Amino acid sequence: xxxxxxITFNLDNYDPQETKYQARQWLKYLQxxxxxxxxxxxxxxxxMDIRYS
Numbered sequence: 001x002x003x004x005x006x007i008t009f010n011l012d013n014y015d016p017q018e019t020k021y022q023a024r025q026w027l028k029y030l031q032x033x034x035x036x037x038x039x040x041x042x043x044x045x046x047x048m049d050i051r052y053s
Contacts, residue, residue, distance in 0.1 A: 023047055
């Protein structure tokens, strides 16, 4: 069976600082979107909330 995998990850060059930076950027973006939507109860949104939902 031939399975096409268009996305691959190279864990040989994993950089934890870059990962933290990217996570902070995503969180800032999502928090800004929540503020724009003015949704009550999402002010304390964290990325783990989305991960486990």
